[in-house]
Amino acid sequence: MKTQFLKIAKSRVMLIVIALLCVLASCSEEVFNPALVREFKLQSQTNGAMYTITVGLPSGYDPTTQKYAAIYLLDGEEDFDFVANKCAEISASHATPNAIVVGIGYGNDRSIDYTPTKVSSVTGGAPDFMEFIEDQLIPTIEKDFGADTTRMSRAILGHSYGGLFGAFVFTVRNKLFGNYLILSPSLWFDNEVTLLLEKERRSINKDQRQQVFLGIGQMENSGRMQAPFDAFYNALQENYSNTSVSRNKEKNLDHMGSKNPNIINALNYFFDNQ
Amino acid sequence: MKTNMLLVIAFVSTINSPAVAQASQVANDKLSYPYRILTIEPGVGIHTNFGTDILITNLVQWNPRKHLSLASHSSFNINNVTQRNFNFIKTNYNYSLNQKFGAGATIYRKKSSHSFLMMVGIKYTAFQESLENPDLEKVTTTIAAVSPDYGLMYSMKRGKKKYFFSYRMYVPLSPWPAKGTDMNYLDGNLNNVALELALGIKLK
Numbered sequence: 051m052k053t054q055f056l057k058i059a060k061s062r063v064m065l066i067v068i069a070l071l072c073v074l075a076s077c078s079e080e081v082f083n084p085a086l087v088r089e090f091k092l093q094s095q096t097n098g099a100m101y102t103i104t105v106g107l108p109s110g111y112d113p114t115t116q117k118y119a120a121i122y123l124l125d126g127e128e129d130f131d132f133v134a135n136k137c138a139e140i141s142a143s144h145a146t147p148n149a150i151v152v153g154i155g156y157g158n159d160r161s162i163d164y165t166p167t168k169v170s171s172v173t174g175g176a177p178d179f180m181e182f183i184e185d186q187l188i189p190t191i192e193k194d195f196g197a198d199t200t201r202m203s204r205a206i207l208g209h210s211y212g213g214l215f216g217a218f219v220f221t222v223r224n225k226l227f228g229n230y231l232i233l234s235p236s237l238w239f240d241n242e243v244t245l246l247l248e249k250e251r252r253s254i255n256k257d258q259r260q261q262v263f264l265g266i267g268q269m270e271n272s273g274r275m276q277a278p279f280d281a282f283y284n285a286l287q288e289n290y291s292n293t294s295v296s297r298n299k300e301k302n303l304d305h306m307g308s309k310n311p312n313i314i315n316a317l318n319y320f321f322d323n324q
Numbered sequence: 325m326k327t328n329m330l331l332v333i334a335f336v337s338t339i340n341s342p343a344v345a346q347a348s349q350v351a352n353d354k355l356s357y358p359y360r361i362l363t364i365e366p367g368v369g370i371h372t373n374f375g376t377d378i379l380i381t382n383l384v385q386w387n388p389r390k391h392l393s394l395a396s397h398s399s400f401n402i403n404n405v406t407q408r409n410f411n412f413i414k415t416n417y418n419y420s421l422n423q424k425f426g427a428g429a430t431i432y433r434k435k436s437s438h439s440f441l442m443m444v445g446i447k448y449t450a451f452q453e454s455l456e457n458p459d460l461e462k463v464t465t466t467i468a469a470v471s472p473d474y475g476l477m478y479s480m481k482r483g484k485k486k487y488f489f490s491y492r493m494y495v496p497l498s499p500w501p502a503k504g505t506d507m508n509y510l511d512g513n514l515n516n517v518a519l520e521l522a523l524g525i526k527l528k
């Protein structure tokens with residue numbers, strides 16, 4: 051009796067384990083075609099950090115005959131494969147040329163590189179990181195990979211602190227990018243310092259032509275995300291006459307859950323407007 | 325959907341397991357944890373998002389048969405209680421209401437009973453935030469949303485008299501894997517795992 055009970059119990063446990071393995075297996079990330087990936091390291095002259103740069107090329111890549119738009123991706127180590135795959139899919143569905151995806155790895159802690167001001171020992175490196183992108187990374191990508199050198203063909207894509215960095219670049223080095231894909235930005239940082247910078251530099255930036263996608267999760271209810279997000283959206287809508295702004299609140303999703311759906315929305319917006 | 329089905333099959337296979345039935349039968353022959361037909365269990369709880377949500381909850385459980393359980397779970401959640409004023413961002417209100425119904429099985433041990441339930445229902449969430457930075461324009465954001473709420477509930481009862489102690493845990497199955505199987509979705513599940521302590525009352 052006892053042996054039979056143990057046997058049945060064992061088989062049930064096995065069934066659960068198999069079901070869980072099936073679920074976990076379906077979570078595995080789809081890797082971007084390795085034949086289209088180039089990787090190199092670049093040391094920043096401003097902060098000394100070594101960044102691993104992963105470049106995803108469009109299929110049929112031929113820089114001698116074509117110039118490509120480039121999407122500079124923050125948190126590249128985490129999101130490169132997803133973004134590169136989605137770029138290939140979405141550009142194909144829009145029948146527009148695909149872009150080069152430039153995944154920027156971590157040279158420093160992301161909380162250092164992506165935050166504009168120093169409020170602790172692990173924040174405030176954004177000005178140096180931005181200089182690295184402007185003076186070293188963009189010239190390398192445009193020279194070595196045949197990326198288009200016009201501002202409107204460059205995009206920056208970031209989530210959370212990465213979104214904050216995107217908004218920071220928009221305000222203080224607006225000439226760098228023509229497309230800002232800003233997701234769940236941590237605009238609450240340092241008493242909304244980025245919103246204050248936007249206001250301060252509005253007269254310089256407001257006539258620039260640019261495209262901004264702002265995405266957030268509708269359920270980001272931690273008491274800090276929604277109101278600054280809407281404040282940034284309102285500022286752009288009301289004051290930037292040449293800026294096309296799109297806003298999306300991803301239904302029933304929170305900070306992390308809304309990330310990938312909003313990446314897809316942002317890329318659709320980007321390729322729609324190419 | 326496929327992954328959901330697998331989870332449901334796994335869950336149902338455990339609760340209807342002859343092994344479970346036999347085990348409880350064996351236990352039941354020797355021991356005498358009471359079989360209660362109808363209970364009400366008001367309680368309080370937290371979510372696992374660093375414990376910043378306070379839950380006021382109630383479970384009504386009806387066991388028409390000894391091992392078959394039907395349940396109704398209601399919850400009023402006061403969300404993000406400890407961070408209502410942060411960097412000039414004021415939370416005016418933030419709460420949610422959940423109502424779920426479920427079915428499952430109960431097994432009995434010497435000093436306790438254990439119920440495993442599949443719950444399905446809805447959740448209404450409402451919150452309002454205002455940016456009140458004196459150097460910026462005031463902006464107020466209001467969100468009110470209804471969403472499906474489903475998951476697995478475990479409820480343990482201890483104490484053999486009319487009043488007893490009850491502990492329960494609810495693990496939502498949304499947004500992961502219902503919305504997608506990407507691991508980023510798991511954050512939403514983990515933030516909404518509910519842990520509750522309750523005082524149970526036997527009605528029948």
